[in-house]
Amino acid sequence: MAKDRSQREDYAGPLRRLFLGVIVLCLLGIFLVWRIDSPRVERFRAQVTDAIVPNLDWMMAPVTGTVNLLRDFQSYQRLSEQNRELRSELRQMQAWKEAALQLEQENARLLDLNNVRLDPRLTYVTGVVMADSGSPFRQSVLLNVGARDGIVDGWAAMDGIGLVGRISGVGQTTSRVILLTDANSRIPSTVQPSGQTALIAGDNTAAPIVDFIENPDLVRPGDRVITSGDGGVFPAGILIGQVAADRTGRLRVRLSADYERLEFLRVLRHHGTEEITDPGGLVAAPQASIAQGIDDE
């Protein structure tokens, strides 16, 4: 018996090793292709996700719902206490609501007086979060809207309050949103009221870093951060969050969007910001004479 077996191994061993080598080479080949031509492989990834995840949705939704229900159960236990807190909060809020209504009316009146035209093309598609990235190293969610609904790479995704992320990877029926907290996320932004431009750079923590500020002295914790629309990819003026300083004194953004529970996201349709390239023939001097003037000096 033992002899028999060793004979079989003589044939099987090298063949198996060859087969193993081919498998490993194929896998490493895929990895190298991904490194060289990332967009193509990422598109393939989006298609695979598009093919698999919607089929799991019938199971995903109830399981997620059940887990969230169990989590909520803990908060049901202190229901009466919460109720009391909410009542007192509601009283305060009613005062604020009155103030907000008055301000809204005033704002509408002023906008009307100044003939301000809000961007009519800024409409949105709402999608449901189906899945997250599944890895602690990447921060993204999968929405149930895709190329079928006219989603395009690069559009902004927000919840009701603030910016959540950017579309990156569109399948036929799904699309992936890279969250602001992902290490690959960079969003051009403006810090108000000082008007300093900055880059909001995710670093896999709950509060992204405020990077590349021209004059950090002008930026204080508590300032509002909104998108600047630089680069033409994003619409300008979407709220991102508030500046906060961490323990080491580094400026970060406390995000306005509720990242604890992302359920519905709005994807803003954006068709590019128009650029002004023409200097305006009547006012500016002709290009040639300017160049000559510089040469003379």
Add this chain to the structure above:
Amino acid sequence: MNDLSVSYLWFMRGVYLTLATGIIFLHLLPLNTQPGQWAPPDLLMAFSFAWALRRPDFVPALLIAGVMLVGDLMLQRPPGLLAALVVLGSEYLKNRLGGLSDANFVGEWATVAFTVAIITVLYRMVLGVLAVNQGPLTLTVVQMIATIIAYPLVVIVTQWGFGVRKLAPSEADTLGARI
């Protein structure tokens, strides 16, 4: 359907595939969309190793490669690299310990821990050399340690939950060709 029949073999390969799908499914549930301070163990890797050490014929290299590649694609990892490393790791473990029905679990655990550590280091190194943007080092270390700690639990589930055990030497002989 006894332990050695061909239909049982294919049934158990199907069970492994279902298990892997289940693990990926659990990872994808949108329960926590905030970046966390710790990382869960890489159960896909741990189960692959535990099965490869008990019944190498249930998890042939091609099956592990397929499962890990789908895992790479679905879980937003660089596709192919971790899959290749896990395939190599499982083959190493099969050659090193497979087929021996010794009861020394501590030795097995140490070897698996060593393999997981080597895979983690190689993975970080290759990504670093190719200048791929990767997560913080602490998270990787936490995940590695979590995987090693979770391994005994994974083995318990494998042995008693799925009934995947090492074969007795006499059974192994009749199976010789497949292993």
